[in-house]
Amino acid sequence: MEQKRIAAIVGSLRENSYNRQLALAAKEIVGERAIFDIIDYSEVPMMNQDIEYPAPEAVCLVREQIKTADGLWIFTPEYNHSYPGVLKNLIDWLSRPISKEERQVLSRKPIAISGASPGMGGTLIAQDLLVMLLSMLNANVMNSPRLAISNIAQQADEAGHLALSTSLPYLQKQADAFLKFIG
Numbered sequence: 001m002e003q004k005r006i007a008a009i010v011g012s013l014r015e016n017s018y019n020r021q022l023a024l025a026a027k028e029i030v031g032e033r034a035i036f037d038i039i040d041y042s043e044v045p046m047m048n049q050d051i052e053y054p055a056p057e058a059v060c061l062v063r064e065q066i067k068t069a070d071g072l073w074i075f076t077p078e079y080n081h082s083y084p085g086v087l088k089n090l091i092d093w094l095s096r097p098i099s100k101e102e103r104q105v106l107s108r109k110p111i112a113i114s115g116a117s118p119g120m121g122g123t124l125i126a127q128d129l130l131v132m133l134l135s136m137l138n139a140n141v142m143n144s145p146r147l148a149i150s151n152i153a154q155q156a157d158e159a160g161h162l163a164l165s166t167s168l169p170y171l172q173k174q175a176d177a178f179l180k181f182i183g
């Protein structure tokens, strides 16, 4: 049987992002069980309908990575009790049909959601809003388990490197569940 493919999106462009480190930890946990690619969408421009068709090369590349993936795993920070604008911009691009013949790539796509924040809320509000957005786009969100890590700095050293002590078993559980979910 062909190996499953997971595409991951990190909703932070910050180099030392906790959420990027969480995605890297998930990649390690998934290991040989699936191909796990963290998508680079840094070149995706701001949505502008004047440049929508034909779509910019950077948008085409991300769409192709998601289209060919069996599942998408989103790692999101919370900004002002919502998901970051860079993530919304990317999802706006992904929400549009590729062409008259081909529908948008998030439709029926299995999606897992995780997030980490230094605050108490652990990105839960952002995640709930993201679920609302993704359900409107007909995505197949795995609602349980989701992973929301609060006080993330307590699981990092002074340089901000994650050790993921307490949250590791929960990330492992979510990875196991998502691999099952994408079947």
Ligand code: FNR
Binding pocket: 012, 013, 014, 016, 017, 018, 019, 020, 077, 078, 079, 080, 081, 082, 116, 117, 118, 119, 120, 121, 122, 123
């Ligand atoms: C934040 N942060 C934040 N945290 C939170 O728990 N709830 C929030 O509403 C917000 N709001 C917010 C707005 C903006 C504009 C910024 C830049 C930050 C703090 C945020 O969780 C923290 O910076 C994380 O470290 C961001 O995630 P990464 O980049 O580490 O993955």
